[in-house]
Structure formats: C-alpha cells, structure tokens
Amino acid sequence: MKPKEVNQRQFVQSLARGCNVLAKVCKSETQLSLSELAKKSDLSIGAIQRLTYTLENIGLLERDPRTKRFRTGPRMISLALAIVHNMELTKVAHPFMQALSDEIGEVVGLGAMEGDSIILVDIINTQQPKQLLNINRNTGAIIPPHATSTGKAILAFLPESRVEAILSSQGLAKLTDNTIASAKALKRELDLVRERGFATAFDENVYGMTTIGAPVRDSSGDVIAAMTIMIPSMKISKKKFVSAFRKKVVKTADKISAAMGYLKDADK
Amino acid sequence: MKPKEVNQRQFVQSLARGCNVLAKVCKSETQLSLSELAKKSDLSIGAIQRLTYTLENIGLLERDPRTKRFRTGPRMISLALAIVHNMELTKVAHPFMQALSDEIGEVVGLGAMEGDSIILVDIINTQQPKQLLNINRNTGAIIPPHATSTGKAILAFLPESRVEAILSSQGLAKLTDNTIASAKALKRELDLVRERGFATAFDENVYGMTTIGAPVRDSSGDVIAAMTIMIPSMKISKKKFVSAFRKKVVKTADKISAAMGYLKDADK
DNA sequence: TTTATTGTATCGTAATGCGTTATAAATATA
DNA sequence: TATATTTATAACGCATTACGATACAATAAA
Numbered sequence: 001m002k003p004k005e006v007n008q009r010q011f012v013q014s015l016a017r018g019c020n021v022l023a024k025v026c027k028s029e030t031q032l033s034l035s036e037l038a039k040k041s042d043l044s045i046g047a048i049q050r051l052t053y054t055l056e057n058i059g060l061l062e063r064d065p066r067t068k069r070f071r072t073g074p075r076m077i078s079l080a081l082a083i084v085h086n087m088e089l090t091k092v093a094h095p096f097m098q099a100l101s102d103e104i105g106e107v108v109g110l111g112a113m114e115g116d117s118i119i120l121v122d123i124i125n126t127q128q129p130k131q132l133l134n135i136n137r138n139t140g141a142i143i144p145p146h147a148t149s150t151g152k153a154i155l156a157f158l159p160e161s162r163v164e165a166i167l168s169s170q171g172l173a174k175l176t177d178n179t180i181a182s183a184k185a186l187k188r189e190l191d192l193v194r195e196r197g198f199a200t201a202f203d204e205n206v207y208g209m210t211t212i213g214a215p216v217r218d219s220s221g222d223v224i225a226a227m228t229i230m231i232p233s234m235k236i237s238k239k240k241f242v243s244a245f246r247k248k249v250v251k252t253a254d255k256i257s258a259a260m261g262y263l264k265d266a267d268k
Numbered sequence: 269m270k271p272k273e274v275n276q277r278q279f280v281q282s283l284a285r286g287c288n289v290l291a292k293v294c295k296s297e298t299q300l301s302l303s304e305l306a307k308k309s310d311l312s313i314g315a316i317q318r319l320t321y322t323l324e325n326i327g328l329l330e331r332d333p334r335t336k337r338f339r340t341g342p343r344m345i346s347l348a349l350a351i352v353h354n355m356e357l358t359k360v361a362h363p364f365m366q367a368l369s370d371e372i373g374e375v376v377g378l379g380a381m382e383g384d385s386i387i388l389v390d391i392i393n394t395q396q397p398k399q400l401l402n403i404n405r406n407t408g409a410i411i412p413p414h415a416t417s418t419g420k421a422i423l424a425f426l427p428e429s430r431v432e433a434i435l436s437s438q439g440l441a442k443l444t445d446n447t448i449a450s451a452k453a454l455k456r457e458l459d460l461v462r463e464r465g466f467a468t469a470f471d472e473n474v475y476g477m478t479t480i481g482a483p484v485r486d487s488s489g490d491v492i493a494a495m496t497i498m499i500p501s502m503k504i505s506k507k508k509f510v511s512a513f514r515k516k517v518v519k520t521a522d523k524i525s526a527a528m529g530y531l532k533d534a535d536k
Numbered sequence: 537t538t539t540a541t542t543g544t545a546t547c548g549t550a551a552t553g554c555g556t557t558a559t560a561a562a563t564a565t566a
Numbered sequence: 567t568a569t570a571t572t573t574a575t576a577a578c579g580c581a582t583t584a585c586g587a588t589a590c591a592a593t594a595a596a
Binding site: 010011012014015016017018019020022023026027029049050051053054055057058059060062072073074075076077078079080081082083084085086087114115116117119120121138139140141142 | 278279280282283284285286287288290291294295297317318319321322323325326327328330340341342343344345346347348349350351352353354355382383384385387388389406407408409410
C-alpha cells in the first residue's frame, strides 16, 4: 500500500508486521486488547486479527481468557530465557558487579555490543527506598553510544570503521546541554578515554546522572562491553566522583575480562 | 501448499514460518547458515532467504559479515531482556534460591506456569567442577508437569479444569520406568502432594535425578510456580533426601510466596 | 584450474494476505 | 431494561504478495 521504498522484492510484509505486533505486546507492561493494538500499529483491524491469531496459534502470544487481552506467550518466554541464558557475559559479570555494588552502595550497570547497538544487559540496583533521584533503567534498554560512559568506553577501543558504522546507525543526538554531539569532539573524547582507560559522562545522556565506565574484553581481546557506576549527579562533585571510583571501575571491569578469558599481558 | 487443516483463513503462513525460523536461530548455540536453516525448516531456499532478509532488516536477526551465518539480532536480545525483566517472580525469588543453594550445596530451580506450560525460569547451579552426574538444565526449558516435582507441586494446587487443560495439552508421556503416566495414578499422587505440601520425583523425568518441590503463590493466593531442590539420585537414599530437605523447600518456597505478597493466614 | 557448495537475484503465477464490510458479543450509558 | 457504543469475529472478493523454480554469482574445496 504505502510506498515502502525501503526494500525490493525480498521483504515479506506480513512477517515484519507480525513481529512488530509481537514486540509491542512483549514490551508492554500491561496487556493489550485487539483494538488497542490496531491503533498502536496503525494496521487495519483485520490485519491485526490475523496476525494475533497466528501468533497465538504458535504460542508466542497468549490471550487472557477473561479479558481477551494479549500478553507474552509461553513459547516467547521460553525463547527469551534461552536467549538470555546463552549470553555468558552476564553470567560471568554478575557476581563481580554485585560485589562492587555491595561495596560502594551505588548502581552498577553492564552494557554490551549487540550488532550496532549497545544494550543494557544487566544492572544492579541499590534499593534505597525513596531517594530524591533514583536511577531507573531496565535491562534491554538501548543506550546511546556517544552520550554514556558505557558507550564511550566501548567505542574508544573499537576499530575506526566499527565506530563509524555504529555512529552512523545510531546518530549523535543532542540529549542534554552536555552531550557531545559533534563527531570531531567525540573523537577527541575517545582519545582521552583510550589514554586513561575509562570513560565518564556528566549529565550527557539525561540530566542528573553521572557515570564512569570501563571496557570489558573477551578472550580474543576485543572490547565487547563496558561496566559502569552510575550515581545521581547531585550526590558528589565530578572530581571526587572520578577519584573515588576510577580505580574500582577499571579493576572490576578487568576482573570480568579476566573471567571471560582475556589475558591482559598476552602481547603488546 | 500442504494441507494445513489446522486452521482456516485467519492463519498467516509467512508470519508463522518466519517466527519459526527466528526461534531456530535464537535457540541454536551455534550460528546457522542459510542452507542449514532451509534444511532444518524444510522450506524452499527462496522462502528462507526472504524470511531471513526480512528478519535481519527489522533487527531481529543478525548476520556475521564474514561467515554470512545468522545469529540473534540486537532487537531480539533487547526484547528478550525486556521480557525477562518484566517477570518479577524471578527477581523476587532469586535471592532466596541463592541462599538455599548456598546453604545446602545443591542445585535449586524455579518453574513457573506460562499458559499451559511449565517453564524453568531460574536455576542456581552448584558448580562442582566434574561431578559424576551433573544436573544440567537451562532456563527456558519446558518441563513435563506430570513427571517432575515442580510440575506436581503446581498441579496439585490448581483447579481441576486447569489441570485437565494442562495435561491434555502436554500429555502424559512415559519418560522413565517411574513416570506416572496414568491420569488416575497422577490424581492420587496429587492428593498426596496437597496433603503434605510438597512433591517429590524419583527418576520420573530423567534417570538419575531426584527432586523435591514446593508451591509458590502470588498475592492473590494462586499457585503460580514451584521451587525445587534437585540432586543426583545416587547421592542419597529417598528417605534421607526427603527428611533432609522437605522442611527447607517448603520454608523457602513460602518465603518467596510471602515476598510476592501472599499472606499465609489471610483466610481459611 | 575445475567442481561442489552456498548465497543472491529474477520471474511468472496463483494463492495468500489485504482492507472493507457485516454480524455478533460485550460493555457502557440512560 | 433498553439503547448506544465499543470491541471482537467472520466472510468475501480482489490485487498484491509471497510462492517455488530456475538461473546466476560467489565462495570454498579439491
């Protein structure tokens, strides 16, 4: 119908539409009705009906028998668990992150490269019941590479070509006044990160969040992720923050790298 | 093409096919090539090409640029993490399970109802390097309800109609000599479980695995999951196993129920 | 090099999935 | 309870979409 010039003759519309519907339901905290789905996807009601019928039939979606609303189906949950399970990184990293978080009493996160995106794959939340400003990110969130310590800690150690690919696919959106939104400035920043071995971000992604991150390597020495400490900016000055945590982030990230099989002094 | 009398005119073939392909790739430990996928799915090579092209295009699949093999894409990973994140049960249960496992030095698992399936949603593995028989189940695994302590601990506390629905959808496969494969015998077993408050399974699912499980309830009092202790059967006699662990399973499962908001003595 | 294997593009066809419309059920309003 | 409104299901006719087959290109093996 619509002039989808994105593609040629290889694109199967109904699959893409169906997957989008599936994703909508799975990501939604609440259950969704047929008509809600139709509105959110702007597809005809008939289309949604067929797609959901199919997805339900193969177990990826499920329907509350009372309310007739859709929710994530058993097969989808099984699949999700299998995927997460296959990510050995989180399994390896989690205990180290937990230990660090316990020690310093702050939020610790882990962002990993998946394709050209950086995804928050694990987070240790410190449950201080009602803090003024709470850091509240969920696993699965896609993280802007240029505006986070996680992102910069990864980018700094990737080959030029990968960095360009990632940035061109993700863009350099100006998220706050402090966001480094120019390619040139970012390049300089990455040089600094490389030199120091860790990255920082002061209110660059969202206002009020200060973070410091260090890269994590796999057994072949490639940087595949970064671990971060996140705190509310008002809690401490930049200087104190960096001096207090720089060694701890790097040390913990290095431990994770080691546990992933990376031998620090193998060469160079 | 094939006489798919399963359905009428509402079933959209290409969506179902595409999702199956997607699931195959995501569940596979290794990356899959186009032709491998074609064989495994028995679809024409052209079909697989279109489906994977689409899935890749929308980020659910990803292709290794060198080998051209498919793997789980960033958007799929993001989705999986979001799904798992939304499952508050595991978040709540995990620390209790960890504590129990630490205390007794055995494997502890958690199986939850998802639709008419019971899925292993979390497991604490005790990493005894090279034990003779290692319990090795992965999260995401679908668990036979009638042949496991997890399953029986759940079934015993569900309304009759749900039990029937589950059993008729899952069957009563004879998995070992000890499997309770008759509906009558199972009913008697479930009576016993209800009476004692926990379920056992001695080599009923796979040979060599003995388990004991207790139900977990949510805030509305419904049984939604069960927690199990799993050990290699040769390690201990049935009697000793039950007497050693019966109180611990129930107690820990109760703690989880309480943390889920269940008030034990609300009524009755 | 040749040969096998695997991935990509093309093409004509009809079956598949499309949006619309009609019916039924459920929920809200009076 | 009756009426209006929203929501879900089913039917249908048409054009597009996805189909399998085949031919071509690229890569890997020998």
